[in-house]
Amino acid sequence: MKQDNDRPSSARRSLRVLPPAAVSVAALFLLTACGSGDSDSEESASATDATTTTEAELEVTPAGLNIDLFKDGALAQEPTIEDCILSDGSASTCYNLTISGYPLDDEVGPFCPETITDTADQAGIWFDGEDIYSLDGPFFEQLPELYGDDAWQMYDEEGNIFVTDTKEKFELAAQPNVDESVMNHCVEGRLEWLENGEPVQATVLIPTEPVAAAEPASATAFLGVTLSGVRIDAAAPVTAILDAHTIAAFDNCGGHFNPTEGYHMHGAVGCSEVEGASEGETLQFGYALDGYPVHSPYDEQQAAEVELDECNGHYTEAEGYHYHANPAEENQVITCMIGQTAEAEVAAGGPPGGGAPAGGPPAGGAPPEGAAR
Numbered sequence: 431m432k433q434d435n436d437r438p439s440s441a442r443r444s445l446r447v448l449p450p451a452a453v454s455v456a457a458l459f460l461l462t463a464c465g466s467g468d469s470d471s472e473e474s475a476s477a478t479d480a481t482t483t484t485e486a487e488l489e490v491t492p493a494g495l496n497i498d499l500f501k502d503g504a505l506a507q508e509p510t511i512e513d514c515i516l517s518d519g520s521a522s523t524c525y526n527l528t529i530s531g532y533p534l535d536d537e538v539g540p541f542c543p544e545t546i547t548d549t550a551d552q553a554g555i556w557f558d559g560e561d562i563y564s565l566d567g568p569f570f571e572q573l574p575e576l577y578g579d580d581a582w583q584m585y586d587e588e589g590n591i592f593v594t595d596t597k598e599k600f601e602l603a604a605q606p607n608v609d610e611s612v613m614n615h616c617v618e619g620r621l622e623w624l625e626n627g628e629p630v631q632a633t634v635l636i637p638t639e640p641v642a643a644a645e646p647a648s649a650t651a652f653l654g655v656t657l658s659g660v661r662i663d664a665a666a667p668v669t670a671i672l673d674a675h676t677i678a679a680f681d682n683c684g685g686h687f688n689p690t691e692g693y694h695m696h697g698a699v700g701c702s703e704v705e706g707a708s709e710g711e712t713l714q715f716g717y718a719l720d721g722y723p724v725h726s727p728y729d730e731q732q733a734a735e736v737e738l739d740e741c742n743g744h745y746t747e748a749e750g751y752h753y754h755a756n757p758a759e760e761n762q763v764i765t766c767m768i769g770q771t772a773e774a775e776v777a778a779g780g781p782p783g784g785g786a787p788a789g790g791p792p793a794g795g796a797p798p799e800g801a802a803r
Contacts, residue, residue: 495525495636495721499704499714503534504659506631514635516770517643524635524772531692532621532629533658533683536701538693541618541679541686543567546589554681555758557697558668562759565616565679567591573677582675584614591616597623601689606667608674617671617678619687630692632661635772640721646741646766653764654724656702656716660685661694662724665761684758697758698726708748710736715755720769723752741766 497509507528514524532538543553546567553565563569570591573582585591592615594600602609603617624630634655654662671678680686684697695701703713703726712726722743728736738744742765743753755763 495638495717497525499657501535501658501702501704504530504657506530506659511638512635514637514772516637516641517647517773518641518770519773520641522641522772523638525638526633526635527655528631528633529655529661530629530659531631531661533656533660533693533702535658536683537681538621538683538685539618539681541565541681542593542616542677543570543591544593545591546571546585548591554679554686555684555697555699556677556679557684557759557761558672559665559761560759562697562757565677570616570677577672579675582614584616584675584677594618600687603674603676604678604687604689606670608670608676612676614675617676619689621687621693624687624689624692630690634719636717636719636721637770637772641770643720643768643770646768647771649762649764649766652719653767654716654718656695657704657714658702660702661691662716662718662763663691663694663696664763666696668761696761696763698724698755698763699758700726708746711746711749712754714749714752718753718764718767718769719771720767722767722769723749724764725749725752725754727755727757739768741768743768 497505505527510526511523512526514522516522539554540552541554543565548567550564550566556563556565556569567589570584573584574580594603594612594615594617597620599612599615600617600619600623603612603615604619621627621629632652632655634652650664652661653664656662666678678686680697682699683695683701684699685693685695685701687693698715700715702715704715705713707713707725710732712728712732714723714725716724718724736744738754741753742756743751745751753764756765
């Protein structure tokens with residue numbers, strides 16, 4: 431069922447939603463590149479300060495990534511520094527980080543319920559770009575109404591929910607062309623079903639000093655890493671998932687398994703955080719692959735009191751420039767990235783269609799001139 435928040439009611443919103451502490455009001459679902467623009471006058475610069483960040487404005491005091499923020503077990507190997515090429519073709523040096531691919535401090539699962547009488551604490555969550563739902567039993571009963579399609583039938587006459595409960599079923603469902611035999615299934619994976627029953631590690635390059643990009647880049651493929659050593663992915667392919675009459679269940683940390691990528695996250699719901707946020711700030715839980723810190727989403731009231739730029743970031747005296755993750759229901763942790771990334775392929779478990787690791791975070795550095803505060 432859908433979880434409670436402060437959103438207006440509608441036919442879809444008749445289901446019960448997650449508690450306000452876990453989710454915020456859904457906003458526009460963004461997958462396209464974020465534009466930026468130069469201003470030729472003080473008037474136009476003032477008008478765009480809160481929403482546009484250009485290369486000239488991103489004069490950030492260099493500051494290295496804080497390795498100490500990563501939790502025990504998050505890094506599978508000792509970090510090293512090596513030469514690298516940034517996305518503008520310039521030479522730099524980068525940290526080489528290999529993340530573990532599996533959180534040691536957060537519980538993985540549960541994902542799918544077993545029957546239509548199961549409660550929310552026996553299962554995970556689902557978000558589709560508009561809302562976030564508890565995967566309790568009643569959610570599956572209401573799927574035809576929720577998505578306006580009578581072809582949804584995910585449980586048998588005795589109320590048992592169809593789940594990918596074997597490795598074979600999981601692999602048939604967790605792919606672009608879902609096999610007909612596992613349509614109308616709740617899809618979940620398990621660590622023991624990955625190759626050798628081990629987490630899928632991933633290696634990223636993060637510049638030792640942050641470098642501004644000419645303009646923001648759209649957030650696609652591999653977006654960043656959590657401080658627990660889990661990859662942050664771009665939006666889950668919700669349309670394809672729903673077209674196959676499947677629900678690719680997330681656990682209560684917004685993550686799930688893929689046969690090739692292993693465990694990864696699509697939504698920020700308060701996991702992997704480190705303590706120590708300044709007043710009025712949410713906690714940091716990761717780094718984007720341009721190197722800027724990523725903090726948990728603001729709730730609706732907090733968001734109304736601050737100005738965020740087009741990439742959902744801003745500068746504060748205490749925290750420096752950083753992003754705030756979008757509410758989990760948007761199915762897009764990071765909207766876009768303002769820094770340069772390292773031009774290198776990601777090692778094992780790399781993103782579908784390729785992707786580049788990352789630029790380095792300003793740990794409390796000076797603000798981008800045009801960044802919202």
